[in-house]
Amino acid sequence: VGGDDIALSLLGPRQRTNAATAREVLLRLFDGRTDAFRKALDGFAQAEWPARFERMPEFGLIVDGAHNPEGAEALAGTLRETFPGRSFRFFFGAFSDKDTAAGLRVLRPFATEFVFLHPESTRASKSFEELRGELRSIDSSIPCRAAGLDDALAELSPEVPTVLCGSLRLCGDVLRRLRGRG
16 A cells, blocks of 8 residues: 555455555654554554454354445445455345435345345334335346344354345444354
């Protein structure tokens, strides 16, 4: 990244771009290449970002808070780079103010199935019918169904690679439920 040998704990092209931007800020902040600058760069190897391509291999799950078209593009880029040619079941739920059609369009090439979930919140979320309609307008051949969160989590298995996305709230709920179960 920017001529420096930087180890990144976060995967994907978007994270390399973010690291390059952060490196430039740190370079100016530390006014050159000091020990503090190097220590800051070394911190990239320990960075953690819950629900950002967070892998839970014991469940066969990747949790990514992609909840807008740009997030879906970043997720797609990381899936393409990390698992070339691989397909996934998607657990997907989103709030009603999100551009889910654009996200579904971006994720569709990676999908074997979409399982639509509802984020648990007082905010309005997209219904199964809305999401199914959006998906059908993109590709009528991809299987989709609705599921409750508990039922969906009971289906998790290392043998069925699954990506959870569409809502940071939904990702947070799943991470809280799964931590300690693996």
